[in-house]
Amino acid sequence: MIERTPPQLATWLLKKCGSPYHGDSLAGDLIEQYRQGGNAVWYWKQVTAAILIARVRAIQTMPWAAVHKIVSRQLAETAAVLALVVIVDQARRTHSLAEMMNHTFGSILIVLMAVVVIGFLVSMRVDKPRQGQAAINALMLAFGVIALGVGTLTWADTTRGDSCRTPACVCLNK
Amino acid sequence: MCFYDNLVIVEDMRKREYLGQLELMVLLAVIRPAQDAYGVLISREIAAKSGREVALASVYAALERLEKKGFVNAALGEPTAERGGRARTYFKPTAAGLREARDAHRTLQRLSSGLSSLEGETV
Numbered sequence: 001m002i003e004r005t006p007p008q009l010a011t012w013l014l015k016k017c018g019s020p021y022h023g024d025s026l027a028g029d030l031i032e033q034y035r036q037g038g039n040a041v042w043y044w045k046q047v048t049a050a051i052l053i054a055r056v057r058a059i060q061t062m063p064w065a066a067v068h069k070i071v072s073r074q075l076a077e078t079a080a081v082l083a084l085v086v087i088v089d090q091a092r093r094t095h096s097l098a099e100m101m102n103h104t105f106g107s108i109l110i111v112l113m114a115v116v117v118i119g120f121l122v123s124m125r126v127d128k129p130r131q132g133q134a135a136i137n138a139l140m141l142a143f144g145v146i147a148l149g150v151g152t153l154t155w156a157d158t159t160r161g162d163s164c165r166t167p168a169c170v171c172l173n174k
Numbered sequence: 175m176c177f178y179d180n181l182v183i184v185e186d187m188r189k190r191e192y193l194g195q196l197e198l199m200v201l202l203a204v205i206r207p208a209q210d211a212y213g214v215l216i217s218r219e220i221a222a223k224s225g226r227e228v229a230l231a232s233v234y235a236a237l238e239r240l241e242k243k244g245f246v247n248a249a250l251g252e253p254t255a256e257r258g259g260r261a262r263t264y265f266k267p268t269a270a271g272l273r274e275a276r277d278a279h280r281t282l283q284r285l286s287s288g289l290s291s292l293e294g295e296t297v
Contacts, residue, residue, distance in 0.1 A: 003256070019231070021238045022248065028260025029213035029230055035256060050231035057235055 006034040010047040018047075019054035026050060069123050076119025080141050083112040084148055091155075116141070193278055199224065200236040201267065201275050204246055210264035212251075213237075237265060245271030 014027055030050075034043050086108055094100040120141070193201065203219040204211045211219075217233045220226070240246045251262040267275070286292055 019234065019238075022234060022263045024260045025213060025250075025263035026230060026234050028253075028257035028262065029217075031258040031260065032256060033214055033230075046230055049229035050234075053229070053231045053235050057238075 004035050006031055006038075006043045007040050010044050014047045014050055017051045017054065019050065019057060072119045072122040076116045076123065077141070079112045079115035079119060080144075083109060083116065086112065087148075193274060194236075194239075196228070196232060197236045197240055198275070198278055199228075200233055201240055201245055201271055204237075204240075204265045205267045205272065205275060210249075210251075210266065212262040212264050216265070240271065241265075243270075244268055245274055 011027060011031075014030070015023070018026065030038075030043060030046055086105070090100050090105050199220050200216060203216040203223075206219060207215055209215075213230055213233055216237075217228055217230050220228050220233070237246060237248070241248055246265045246267055249264050249266070251264055253259050253261040
Protein backbone atom coordinates (compact mmCIF):
# COMPACT_ATOMS: atom_id res chain seq x y z
CA MET A 1 0.00 0.00 0.00
CA ILE A 2 1.36 3.39 -1.02
CA GLU A 3 1.11 5.95 1.78
CA ARG A 4 -0.10 9.39 0.78
CA THR A 5 2.38 12.20 1.36
CA PRO A 6 0.97 15.54 2.51
CA PRO A 7 2.12 18.79 0.78
CA GLN A 8 5.82 18.95 1.57
CA LEU A 9 6.00 22.76 1.50
CA ALA A 10 3.26 22.96 4.15
CA THR A 11 5.09 20.41 6.32
CA TRP A 12 8.35 22.36 5.94
CA LEU A 13 6.60 25.65 6.82
CA LEU A 14 5.03 24.01 9.88
CA LYS A 15 8.44 22.80 11.03
CA LYS A 16 10.03 26.23 10.52
CA CYS A 17 7.25 28.55 11.72
CA GLY A 18 5.05 26.36 13.96
CA SER A 19 4.92 26.28 17.72
CA PRO A 20 7.84 24.64 19.55
CA TYR A 21 5.34 23.06 21.97
CA HIS A 22 5.18 19.38 20.87
CA GLY A 23 5.65 20.59 17.29
CA ASP A 24 6.68 17.14 16.08
CA SER A 25 3.59 15.54 17.61
CA LEU A 26 1.34 18.14 15.97
CA ALA A 27 2.99 17.46 12.60
CA GLY A 28 2.57 13.71 13.18
CA ASP A 29 -1.11 14.16 14.09
CA LEU A 30 -1.69 16.17 10.90
CA ILE A 31 0.05 13.49 8.76
CA GLU A 32 -1.96 10.76 10.50
CA GLN A 33 -5.26 12.55 9.82
CA TYR A 34 -4.24 13.38 6.25
CA ARG A 35 -3.51 9.71 5.55
CA GLN A 36 -6.88 8.74 7.03
CA GLY A 37 -8.79 10.79 4.45
CA GLY A 38 -7.70 14.43 4.68
CA ASN A 39 -7.04 16.43 1.53
CA ALA A 40 -4.44 19.06 0.59
CA VAL A 41 -6.81 21.99 1.24
CA TRP A 42 -7.60 20.67 4.72
CA TYR A 43 -3.88 20.15 5.40
CA TRP A 44 -2.97 23.68 4.27
CA LYS A 45 -5.77 25.15 6.42
CA GLN A 46 -4.50 23.27 9.46
CA VAL A 47 -0.89 24.35 8.83
CA THR A 48 -1.91 28.00 8.28
CA ALA A 49 -3.91 27.94 11.52
CA ALA A 50 -0.95 26.35 13.35
CA ILE A 51 1.47 29.04 12.14
CA LEU A 52 -0.91 31.91 12.99
CA ILE A 53 -1.64 30.48 16.44
CA ALA A 54 2.10 30.01 17.07
CA ARG A 55 2.81 33.65 16.14
CA VAL A 56 0.00 35.01 18.33
CA ARG A 57 1.08 32.72 21.19
CA ALA A 58 4.69 33.91 20.88
CA ILE A 59 3.56 37.51 21.32
CA GLN A 60 1.17 36.62 24.15
CA THR A 61 3.79 34.77 26.15
CA MET A 62 6.23 37.69 26.16
CA PRO A 63 4.12 40.83 25.80
CA TRP A 64 6.26 43.08 27.97
CA ALA A 65 9.52 42.03 26.35
CA ALA A 66 8.08 42.61 22.87
CA VAL A 67 6.59 46.01 23.78
CA HIS A 68 9.82 46.98 25.55
CA LYS A 69 11.88 46.10 22.50
CA ILE A 70 9.61 47.88 20.00
CA VAL A 71 9.31 51.06 22.09
CA SER A 72 13.05 51.34 22.82
CA ARG A 73 13.97 50.68 19.17
CA GLN A 74 11.39 53.23 17.95
CA LEU A 75 12.65 55.77 20.49
CA ALA A 76 16.24 55.27 19.35
CA GLU A 77 15.31 55.60 15.69
CA THR A 78 13.20 58.71 16.30
CA ALA A 79 16.06 60.30 18.28
CA ALA A 80 18.52 59.48 15.47
CA VAL A 81 16.26 61.12 12.88
CA LEU A 82 15.76 64.15 15.16
CA ALA A 83 19.55 64.42 15.58
CA LEU A 84 19.88 64.50 11.81
CA VAL A 85 17.21 67.19 11.51
CA VAL A 86 18.95 69.27 14.20
CA ILE A 87 22.34 68.95 12.43
CA VAL A 88 20.85 69.92 9.04
CA ASP A 89 18.90 72.80 10.54
CA GLN A 90 21.95 74.14 12.39
CA ALA A 91 24.12 73.79 9.28
CA ARG A 92 21.64 75.84 7.27
CA ARG A 93 21.41 78.57 9.88
CA THR A 94 25.12 79.11 10.44
CA HIS A 95 28.04 79.89 8.16
CA SER A 96 30.98 78.21 9.84
CA LEU A 97 31.73 75.13 11.89
CA ALA A 98 32.82 77.21 14.88
CA GLU A 99 29.58 79.17 14.77
CA MET A 100 27.59 75.96 14.44
CA MET A 101 29.05 74.35 17.54
CA ASN A 102 27.33 76.51 20.11
CA HIS A 103 26.28 75.41 23.60
CA THR A 104 22.55 74.78 22.85
CA PHE A 105 23.27 72.79 19.70
CA GLY A 106 25.85 70.66 21.51
CA SER A 107 23.53 69.95 24.43
CA ILE A 108 20.61 68.95 22.21
CA LEU A 109 22.85 66.72 20.11
CA ILE A 110 24.33 65.03 23.19
CA VAL A 111 20.86 64.35 24.64
CA LEU A 112 19.58 62.93 21.34
CA MET A 113 22.65 60.75 20.85
CA ALA A 114 22.31 59.52 24.45
CA VAL A 115 18.69 58.51 23.71
CA VAL A 116 19.87 56.71 20.54
CA VAL A 117 22.57 54.78 22.40
CA ILE A 118 20.38 53.95 25.44
CA GLY A 119 17.47 52.91 23.18
CA PHE A 120 19.64 50.55 21.19
CA LEU A 121 21.35 49.16 24.29
CA VAL A 122 17.96 48.45 25.89
CA SER A 123 16.60 46.78 22.73
CA MET A 124 19.79 44.68 22.52
CA ARG A 125 19.42 43.63 26.16
CA VAL A 126 15.79 42.57 25.66
CA ASP A 127 16.60 40.63 22.51
CA LYS A 128 19.64 38.71 23.72
CA PRO A 129 19.79 36.02 21.02
CA ARG A 130 20.04 38.75 18.35
CA GLN A 131 22.62 40.95 19.99
CA GLY A 132 24.91 40.72 16.96
CA GLN A 133 22.15 41.89 14.64
CA ALA A 134 21.23 44.76 17.00
CA ALA A 135 24.88 45.82 17.22
CA ILE A 136 25.15 45.88 13.41
CA ASN A 137 21.92 47.93 13.23
CA ALA A 138 23.28 50.39 15.80
CA LEU A 139 26.59 50.73 13.94
CA MET A 140 24.81 51.24 10.62
CA LEU A 141 22.56 53.89 12.16
CA ALA A 142 25.51 55.68 13.77
CA PHE A 143 27.38 55.55 10.45
CA GLY A 144 24.30 56.93 8.66
CA VAL A 145 23.92 59.79 11.14
CA ILE A 146 27.62 60.70 10.95
CA ALA A 147 27.80 60.39 7.13
CA LEU A 148 24.65 62.43 6.58
CA GLY A 149 25.77 65.00 9.15
CA VAL A 150 29.21 65.40 7.55
CA GLY A 151 27.59 65.49 4.09
CA THR A 152 25.17 68.18 5.19
CA LEU A 153 27.98 70.24 6.72
CA THR A 154 30.06 69.97 3.54
CA TRP A 155 27.05 70.93 1.43
CA ALA A 156 26.24 73.88 3.72
CA ASP A 157 29.86 75.00 3.55
CA THR A 158 29.87 74.81 -0.28
CA THR A 159 26.57 76.68 -0.52
CA ARG A 160 27.89 79.35 1.83
CA GLY A 161 30.91 79.85 -0.44
CA ASP A 162 28.65 80.42 -3.48
CA SER A 163 26.01 82.55 -1.79
CA CYS A 164 28.60 84.66 -0.02
CA ARG A 165 29.17 86.56 -3.25
CA THR A 166 25.91 88.41 -2.66
CA PRO A 167 26.27 91.93 -1.25
CA ALA A 168 24.42 91.06 1.96
CA CYS A 169 26.73 88.19 2.76
CA VAL A 170 29.80 90.24 1.98
CA CYS A 171 28.47 92.86 4.38
CA LEU A 172 27.89 90.28 7.09
CA ASN A 173 31.36 88.78 6.72
CA LYS A 174 32.88 92.21 7.06
CA MET B 175 -20.86 45.82 46.67
CA CYS B 176 -18.14 48.00 48.14
CA PHE B 177 -14.70 48.80 46.80
CA TYR B 178 -13.06 46.26 49.14
CA ASP B 179 -15.28 43.42 47.78
CA ASN B 180 -14.19 44.28 44.24
CA LEU B 181 -10.54 44.17 45.32
CA VAL B 182 -11.08 40.73 46.89
CA ILE B 183 -12.67 39.42 43.67
CA VAL B 184 -9.84 40.79 41.53
CA GLU B 185 -7.25 39.29 43.90
CA ASP B 186 -9.06 35.95 43.81
CA MET B 187 -9.13 36.00 39.98
CA ARG B 188 -5.42 36.80 39.93
CA LYS B 189 -4.59 33.90 42.24
CA ARG B 190 -6.80 31.36 40.49
CA GLU B 191 -6.40 30.34 36.87
CA TYR B 192 -9.87 30.18 35.32
CA LEU B 193 -10.47 27.84 32.40
CA GLY B 194 -11.54 29.17 29.02
CA GLN B 195 -14.26 27.38 27.01
CA LEU B 196 -11.82 25.59 24.71
CA GLU B 197 -9.55 24.70 27.63
CA LEU B 198 -12.49 23.14 29.49
CA MET B 199 -13.55 21.19 26.38
CA VAL B 200 -9.99 19.93 25.85
CA LEU B 201 -9.62 19.02 29.54
CA LEU B 202 -12.89 17.05 29.44
CA ALA B 203 -11.78 15.33 26.22
CA VAL B 204 -8.49 14.37 27.91
CA ILE B 205 -10.40 12.94 30.90
CA ARG B 206 -12.94 11.00 28.81
CA PRO B 207 -11.10 8.28 26.81
CA ALA B 208 -10.18 4.95 28.38
CA GLN B 209 -6.92 4.92 26.46
CA ASP B 210 -4.34 7.70 26.63
CA ALA B 211 -5.52 10.83 24.85
CA TYR B 212 -3.48 12.44 22.08
CA GLY B 213 -4.08 15.33 19.63
CA VAL B 214 -6.15 13.51 16.98
CA LEU B 215 -8.30 11.72 19.55
CA ILE B 216 -8.96 14.93 21.50
CA SER B 217 -9.93 16.95 18.42
CA ARG B 218 -12.24 14.12 17.22
CA GLU B 219 -13.86 13.93 20.64
CA ILE B 220 -14.54 17.68 20.64
CA ALA B 221 -15.86 17.60 17.05
CA ALA B 222 -18.14 14.66 17.85
CA LYS B 223 -19.58 16.11 21.03
CA SER B 224 -19.75 19.81 20.11
CA GLY B 225 -20.43 19.47 16.37
CA ARG B 226 -17.65 21.96 15.62
CA GLU B 227 -14.33 21.13 14.05
CA VAL B 228 -11.41 22.57 15.98
CA ALA B 229 -7.98 23.16 14.42
CA LEU B 230 -5.41 20.75 15.84
CA ALA B 231 -3.11 23.67 16.59
CA SER B 232 -5.85 25.22 18.78
CA VAL B 233 -6.09 21.95 20.69
CA TYR B 234 -2.31 21.95 21.23
CA ALA B 235 -2.37 25.63 22.31
CA ALA B 236 -5.06 24.78 24.89
CA LEU B 237 -3.04 21.73 26.01
CA GLU B 238 0.04 23.93 26.46
CA ARG B 239 -1.93 26.29 28.72
CA LEU B 240 -3.42 23.35 30.66
CA GLU B 241 0.02 21.81 31.16
CA LYS B 242 1.40 25.13 32.40
CA LYS B 243 -1.48 25.37 34.89
CA GLY B 244 -0.68 21.83 36.05
CA PHE B 245 -3.97 20.31 34.90
CA VAL B 246 -2.52 17.75 32.44
CA ASN B 247 0.71 15.80 32.09
CA ALA B 248 2.35 15.01 28.75
CA ALA B 249 4.35 11.90 27.84
CA LEU B 250 6.04 11.13 24.53
CA GLY B 251 5.21 7.81 22.82
CA GLU B 252 7.09 5.83 20.17
CA PRO B 253 7.51 7.16 16.62
CA THR B 254 5.38 5.32 14.04
CA ALA B 255 5.61 5.02 10.25
CA GLU B 256 1.96 6.04 9.71
CA ARG B 257 2.83 9.43 11.25
CA GLY B 258 5.92 9.99 9.11
CA GLY B 259 8.23 8.76 11.87
CA ARG B 260 6.86 11.17 14.43
CA ALA B 261 5.86 10.21 17.94
CA ARG B 262 2.52 10.82 19.62
CA THR B 263 2.33 12.92 22.74
CA TYR B 264 -0.10 11.41 25.22
CA PHE B 265 -1.92 13.56 27.75
CA LYS B 266 -3.30 12.55 31.14
CA PRO B 267 -5.29 14.69 33.60
CA THR B 268 -3.65 15.45 36.93
CA ALA B 269 -5.51 15.45 40.27
CA ALA B 270 -5.69 19.26 40.07
CA GLY B 271 -7.07 18.98 36.52
CA LEU B 272 -9.81 16.55 37.62
CA ARG B 273 -10.70 18.82 40.53
CA GLU B 274 -10.83 21.88 38.25
CA ALA B 275 -13.06 20.09 35.71
CA ARG B 276 -15.39 18.93 38.51
CA ASP B 277 -15.61 22.47 39.93
CA ALA B 278 -16.30 23.98 36.52
CA HIS B 279 -18.96 21.35 35.78
CA ARG B 280 -20.71 21.97 39.13
CA THR B 281 -20.60 25.75 38.65
CA LEU B 282 -22.10 25.47 35.17
CA GLN B 283 -24.82 23.12 36.44
CA ARG B 284 -25.72 25.51 39.29
CA LEU B 285 -25.73 28.51 37.00
CA SER B 286 -27.89 26.86 34.34
CA SER B 287 -30.38 25.12 36.64
CA GLY B 288 -33.86 26.56 36.42
CA LEU B 289 -33.17 28.58 33.29
CA SER B 290 -36.19 27.84 31.15
CA SER B 291 -34.73 29.62 28.14
CA LEU B 292 -31.94 27.02 27.96
CA GLU B 293 -34.33 24.06 27.83
CA GLY B 294 -36.00 24.75 24.47
CA GLU B 295 -34.48 25.29 21.03
CA THR B 296 -35.83 28.83 20.71
CA VAL B 297 -34.78 31.80 22.83
